[in-house]
Amino acid sequence: MNTRNRTPSRYVYYGLHLYFSGLSLRKTSERLSYCIKRNHVTIWNWIQKYQPKIIKTKQRRICEFIVDETLLKVGSEYTWLWVAIDAKSKEILSLSISKERNMFVAERFLSNIVRDYGKHPVSTDGGTWYPMACQFLKLEHHLHSSYEKNLIERTMQYIKDRTESFDDYFPCRLKNCKLKHVKNWLNLFVDYHNNEIKHIK
Structure with missing residues (x-):
């Protein structure tokens, strides 16, 4: 039985950081390979799942x-x-x-x-x-x-x-x-x- 090897969140964040900093998917994959090997398709999937425009949670109680x-x-x-x-x-x-x-x-x-x-x-x-x-x-x-x-x-x-x-x-x-x-x-x-x-x- 094959078990999926989930990528630790710190590497996902680092991959997103590199991509949003202006690198291409392939360049991001190359830089990330120093920490963990993931191809450009995997990084593309991370980007599709991440929603950078949403940084709020309306359940939060605000005082000011x-x-x-x-x-x-x-x-x-x-x-x-x-x-x-x-x-x-x-x-x-x-x-x-x-x-x-x-x-x-x-x-x-x-x-x-x-x-x-x-x-x-x-x-x-x-x-x-x-x-x-x-x-x-x-x-x-x-x-x-x-x-x-x-x-x-x-x-x-x-x-x-x-x-x-x-x-x-x-x-x-x-x-x-x-x-x-x-x-x-x-x-x-x-x-x-x-x-x-x-x-x-």
């Missing part, structure tokens, strides 16, 4: 959104990364990237979070684009407490440390890139990050 943004370098360009985390669980609730930073982008980011998790108070660092966006969406807004500031800054630095190495090893060389590979990689990162938090708990 802690929101911030930071500047990232992607290839030769800079882009804004928007992050929302839950104050209680410390999980990343949402990520978004944009070429601009203004009230309209902030409003769109917050409206997507409200759509997924409902209305909750919003804590920010005092950026002028947040109060008007919250007022438009009828969300309670306040500035970060020292605890919230520390929490979001550590999360942002954690993300930046990993995106910097991502850009070092997999720089974007496409002109007018739509950043789809970056979004996929970030969603994979969030999925892995949140699962690690749940595992620790």
